[in-house]
Amino acid sequence: MSEHDLITDQGLLALEPYAVEHAVILAAGLSTRLAPLSYEHPKALFTVQGEVLIERLIRQLRNAGIPQISVVVGHMKEQLFYLEDKFGITLVETDDYLIRNNHSSVLCAASFLQNAYLCSSDQFYEVSPFHRWENGSWVSVVQGLADNRETPLRIDSKGRVASRDIRQSDDSWYMMGPAFLDQEDGARLVELIELDYDLPGTKEKLWEDVLLDHIRAFEIYAKPLPKDAIFEFDRMEDLCSFDAAFLENVDSAILDNICRTLDCDRSDILDVEPLTKGLTNLSVVFSCKGERFVYRHPGAGTDELVNREAEAFALKAAHSLGLDSTFVYEEPAEGWKISRYIPNCLPFDYRNSAHVSGALEKIRCLHDSEESSPWSFDFYEESQRIAKLLRSENAPIPHDFGTMEAMIGKLAEPMRLGRGRPVLCHNDFYGPNILIHDENICLIDWEYAAMGDYGCDLGNFIAQGSGYSVDEALAVLPFYFGRPPTKAEAAHILMCTAIVGWYWYVWALYKEHSGSSTGSWIRTWYSAAKQFGEAAMDTIVNQPNDIGSLSEEQFNALVNLEQDSSAFIEPSILSGLGSLGLVDDDGITAAGLAALEPYRAKRAIFFAAGFGSRMLPVTLNTPKPLVRVWGTRIIDRLLDAVSSIGIEEIYVVRGYLKDEFDQLRAKYPTITFVDNPLYDSTNNISSALAVKDLFQNAYAFESDLLLANPNLITKYNYTSNYLAIPVDQTPDWCFDVNGEGVICSIAKGSEKPCWQMVGASYWNAADGKQLAQDLPEVFNSNPEARQIFWDDVALDRKPQNYKVRIRECNSDDIVEIDTFEELQELDAAYRTGGEGR
Known part of the structure; x- marks a missing residue:
């Protein structure tokens, strides 16, 4: 017998003001603590004890008679589109999940928070906590959580949530599970999120944090639930402890990749933890048969930035040269990679001469290896390509972008002259990719590796966070060359540093325009491009001869030497060009190329x-x-x-x-x-x-x-x-x-x-x-x-x-x-x- 059979029509009419009108389910997040499984499917779609989490939740709401259900989606939202047809729910899309916690999802669903349940898609309710009618706002609370991941609450004598509790104990109460907000409280929560939205620290807050920050503005009751009535799955261990068959049954190509590569069973994959470092990919560290490994999953959009075949080639070469002992396997077609995890690594220190000399000796070993990749990478050409993308998409361009772009353009041709033969380069050679362990050095992350200019590896080393001044950068070059660099080599490295810094700065502008923050790195790369660009210009521009004022004889001589360094030049003209620093014994100099630049067809x-x-x-x-x-x-x-x-x-x-x-x-x-x-x-x-x-x-x-x-x-x-x-x-x-x-x-x-x-x-x-x-x-x-x-x-x-x-x-x-x-x-x-x- 249902509750409707026990209530008269008049009774139903009396309950109408208490009817629940909506339910909002939050399902937008990345769920990084459930990596790597959350790299393949939203956590809401995990099958637990034979049921898809969000489908079970929707059924419980429907069975309670809730007429309208909205699901806020973000991460892999396309996998949740089917819910509209299957259950008649409404999807609310957001992109803010990438940069904000779930308060932004609540804000997106503001129009549905009238007399509404507010639920998380990753929870499993053993018994449905939902009803057709509710008398006032409440939040569900559970006593004595095992690992106290939630904030303890103080509940007053009337059963209302009064504040956060400064103490934690076995009998503390914690907010967990669904909440119900009446029309007034739903509107008030939205108003307070909007009020706090731009305050420092709000980005990281859960909606529950905003509520507790302003709890005196509400009259919200605590609804106690038995601890075993709600199961929340934040980590893989939570899922496996609740559903012993979960790991064996979950649809996961990633787990299959790991098992196939390491010749193990899924049950051998333990202690999985997400890694947060890196701007491009998603990675987890895990244990298998007593060893620790890293699984690298390619991030969204990286296929446009990274040539995985070139990376796989370079990884094999680096492993054979003893430069990267971590490499296990990379699948070039799909971009996933497994590496050995090296614990207890020291952070690379640009002020430690042993670190610096060891790293530069390693990169010199790569350059001298005679390894030849079918792929190449040109930092200047790539910067031009990305700059063109920025303009084609009408991205906001910084005020001094054009001035810096022109300066970098003047360095490009002189840099090419000094590069010598192309060599296999790492192309992202900087502190975080240099592992120091047991007095050994390992180079990792070969995503951009290809044939290129040796100086660009040194440019990466300097431009990406070294903190070096120009003089300090020049002072470490003997560790690479094994001797003091020549003036031409030093000038070349300055040009490379400027152009590499410029490339990463333009790359960062495009990432920011696309919605991905690069944090403080964008300033680091900007400063390197500017500082080293100006220093490089001093090596080629501040000559007695003004740019654009060549005599026709000088012009013809420089053009001939640019085409053929052994071309015959009338001695008096050659001597004059030499006194200006435009030629030397090896032919035309970087300054000579700069002098020709105003005459180049562009x-x-x-x-x-x-x-x-x-x-x-x-x-x-x-x-x-x-x-x-x-x-x-x-x-x-x-x-x-x-x-x-x-x-x-x-x-x-x-x-x-x-x-x-x-x-x-x-x-x-x-x-x-x-x-x-x-x-x-x-x-x-x-x-x-x-x-x-x-x-x-x-x-x-x-x-x-x-x-x-x-x-x-x-x-x-x-x-x-x-x-x-x-x-x-x-x-x-x-x-x-x-x-x-x-x-x-x-x-x-x-x-x-x-x-x-x-x-x-x-x-x-x-x-x-x-x-x-x-x-x-x-x-x-x-x-x-x-x-x-x-x-x-x-x-x-x-x-x-x-x-x-x-x-x-x-x-x-x-x-x-x-x-x-x-x-x-x-x-x-x-x-x-x-x-x-």
Whole structure:
């Protein structure tokens, strides 16, 4: 007989004000104390004594007649989605579980806390504590917990919770199990959590702590329950002691991995404890057959940051070299790893010369090992990639980010010059990854290991928390080299330290933007990038010769030496460069590379918006730059040429059949497309206008040029210039030049000797900046100006603002295909009606 059968309709009506309206179940947490099982499934989904914990709890609530049940989910929330269909409950999603305790989950469920039960999903109630009606707010309490993990309470003579109790004893009462909050108290709890939310210390508080902090604002009764009525599972031992078959029956690939690797049974896995160190992964330490091991589980999103195959390769190499005695096994496809746990390790001390010398000798052993990995890692390139991600996601950028980025960019090329041959590097070589035990040293955590610059391992050692000043950093280098470093080596290590610090700083900005805190590390990496970057700049910039003021003879000599250190240079020029510190006996120095930096091509612009009507019928379905000649797209030869000199910042202005250009991304992933909606109503000045801010240190190409000589696309250019062919006469666009080779006029056709224009130009920083101003001014000056070629802006409309030279080439170097007939003449495949090989 149910309680409803004993109560009249009038009695039910009298109970209505006491009806429980909601139940809120908290199921968002990580449950790290139940690692590694909680790495695979939310604790709420553990099966205990044949029942899924949260399903059992929901059934008990439903059986009590609770009409609305809400579950707050976070960690692995997708595994709990099925509950909505199976039980008709409501899911409330939160991401705050990553950075806050469960008070934030209560806040997310604020609208459901009217006359509501508040429960934890990880508890097992032997007998249901829930009822259809409740008379006032209460919290369940249990007397004399075995391990006193909860806060003891003081209960007054009327049975109300009065305060925390300062004493703990076998008869103390502890809050444990469900609670019931009436409408008034539910609203008050939410209000107090909101009030305390931003106070120091609140992040770590349970909702129960907030309640007890303000218990005088409530009239909440203590509802005693027998100790064996509630079971809470905080650790694996709790589960195993309650359900002897739990460990054998739990669905866990992690336990299977451990058993298979260590040739053990699940019952051999004991004393499991989570490890909290590390910013990337989830790990536990455990015992098996008398030994302690660490199981490393890859953290969420680490597949995008870590190459597990490269890590596994490096781990095997390090183990064989005696550098990492902890390694047992890594599964490269899935990223999990088992290592031996080394107890009683001393913390690495950057001020202990024995620690420092031993660590640097170990890393030198790795670099000298001749081990060769198929993978490589470049800290500067990776920093650029992550910085691009930050900008693409509109992440907040710090005020001085651009200034520091520019400084680091000036160090990149000189650093590359000094790196020597690539060697196998650890790439995360710093204190926490250096274990000191029994006077032995072990290097661990090889997640970023790959071929790279030896100096970047030293840069990691210094930049990641050493606390060294620049002088102190230089003072430890003899431990690595076995001698004092040369000036070039010392300068190289300073550059590496700055760039490594910058990489980790940019990485930290992205992690913070993604919701993962890096704590004080972000400041550490920022400071290293700034401090060592400025010191490195002193080694290459503070020279008698000012950056950007090379004579043309000096420029040509440095370019030749950059390409070939043994190139012949006229002795007087060589001597002058040596006195400036730009060259030495080994060739061009880091300072010399820095002096060339203002002349380096940094980006390339391709104008590819036009229809190409004279190339019909082949351009009917294909933009002209994508037409194939001898089996290769016309634009590819130009793209290959700019890529070969290190240009990654590539822009393609498109219009006609613009989506067809998307195919280029497969081969050239750094391309940025810029759409020109005016391509069919204006001349190509509108395409130049669309990229007006990108001409500084930039090549600009008409994309229908067939490049036969890629050597025309040079890494460095002394001045702005156009490629041009000397001819006796021409019907095409051409230049007249003065005695210095500077273009003084442009015209369509000439019957006298001139320079036939080729649609490939280079613009230095000053002229590129000027174009950004002149292009919109000319374009908007009158309607006629919208129908001119973009080249006319600098060469015809505003020539006084520019000094553009010609750069000689010949007709075999580069060909402009204007008509279908010219295409047929060039590629025989088009003469037979085909579309090219």
